[in-house]
Amino acid sequence: MAVLKIVPRRFEDPRGWFSETYNQARYESFGIADAFVQDNQSLSRPAATLRGLHFQRPPHAQAKLVRCLRGRIWDVAVDIRAGSPTLGQWVAATLTADGGEQLYIPTGFAHGFLTLEPDCEVAYKTSALYAPESDAGIAWDDPAVAIAWPLDGAAPQLSDKDRALPRLNGIETGFAYDGVPLTLTELS
Numbered sequence: 179m180a181v182l183k184i185v186p187r188r189f190e191d192p193r194g195w196f197s198e199t200y201n202q203a204r205y206e207s208f209g210i211a212d213a214f215v216q217d218n219q220s221l222s223r224p225a226a227t228l229r230g231l232h233f234q235r236p237p238h239a240q241a242k243l244v245r246c247l248r249g250r251i252w253d254v255a256v257d258i259r260a261g262s263p264t265l266g267q268w269v270a271a272t273l274t275a276d277g278g279e280q281l282y283i284p285t286g287f288a289h290g291f292l293t294l295e296p297d298c299e300v301a302y303k304t305s306a307l308y309a310p311e312s313d314a315g316i317a318w319d320d321p322a323v324a325i326a327w328p329l330d331g332a333a334p335q336l337s338d339k340d341r342a343l344p345r346l347n348g349i350e351t352g353f354a355y356d357g358v359p360l361t362l363t364e365l366s
């Protein structure tokens with residue numbers, strides 16, 4: 179399954195706008211067959227807050243559908259599937275409250291984001307419940323992944339947990355290649 183950038187339609191009128199931010203039938207037509215079971219929301223107050231790169235190991239692996247409710251974020255997915263020809267490669271998209279863009283991240287990918295301004299709120303659906311015992315991650319600054327975070331010289335605001343995450347090489351993520359290399363497909 180590819181990483182998908184989805185831009186739901188907004189119906190504008192003098193009151194403002196309306197948008198369907200998730201529609202099971204339409205998203206299944208995009209190839210998103212996941213049954214989402216949890217909604218998350220986070221507020222990041224400092225600009226250059228960096229959350230990630232996280233994943234849950236199987237059998238608690240999570241596909242995610244991410245969107246930005248306030249501000250702007252740079253959202254990243256990293257291929258962590260053993261045997262993948264794109265192992266350790268990444269794709270990214272800027273998600274904004276004003277544009278309503280979404281990123282779909284299948285299982286087999288680590289996820290993280292960098293906030294591009296203060297007070298960013300992010301909401302995302304997950305296809306498996308939180309399972310702390312399966313919570314895992316890789317270092318945001320892994321030189322073998324070499325994510326081009328748009329920090330513009332700022333120091334990222336990281337949790338202690340994220341600061342201590344290991345590099346991808348040398349860990350067992352529990353995911354195997356499914357025959358679909360990493361691509362980013364844009365849908366609207």
Ligand SMILES: Cc1cn([C@H]2C[C@H](O)[C@@H](COP(=O)(O)OP(=O)(O)O[C@H]3O[C@H](C)C(=O)[C@H](O)[C@H]3O)O2)c(=O)[nH]c1=O
Nearest residue numbers: 218220229230232233242289290291307308309337339
């Ligand atoms: C993820 C999660 C966390 N928590 C609790 C555990 C901690 O006490 C607190 C903060 O957790 P954490 O520091 O892991 O939050 P983030 O750094 O925002 O992590 C998330 O950010 C990246 C971008 C992700 O993709 C993951 O969904 C998720 O790992 O919330 C829960 O109770 N349920 C949950 O599903």
